[in-house]
Amino acid sequence: MNVGVAYADKFKQVWLKLEVPNGSTVRQAIEHSGMLRQFPEIDLEKQKVGVFGKVTKLDSPVEEGVRIEIYRPITADPELVERRDT
Template sequence: MDSKNIVVEVVYALADKQKLLRLILPYGTTVRQAAEQSGMAAHFPDLDLSTCPLGIFGKAVAKPQERVLEDGERVEIYRPLIADPKEVRKQRAARAAQAKADAEGT
């Protein structure tokens, strides 16, 4: 393979549909550019690749428009959170405390 190119994967998943695309891109391609050039939007029409959060191998990339990819990396396109994880944990803890209090009261 030409040393001026890199091979990367771009992945995106919904609850019922997943897609992994393997791309050959020029060296110097950023995370955001790889996502936009992947063609993933054709498979997921509601996906806005210009603003969605991105990561590499499970770690979010703070500035995907600046982070240059290396050969073999996997770009992950993240969905927006439906609920705030901190709030969900807080509600779960409150329910558990209430259940414990109810069990001790009976």
């Protein structure tokens, strides 16, 4: 089954397409992707993950063609950051 795994740090974005066995979970797909080796700062126990922008659990099964996203923690409180005029 083909899926994608996406992650972005401060400097670059990575989106990998890979094949995983049928019945794989979100966690298994992320581990299979190699993202945890490429970005050792990822902590799946603390960071949220999602599928197509919707937060999901690590033990959720994946379906053909989904994009799994690993979200970075929020580092600034949006209520304290000044608004930028655009």
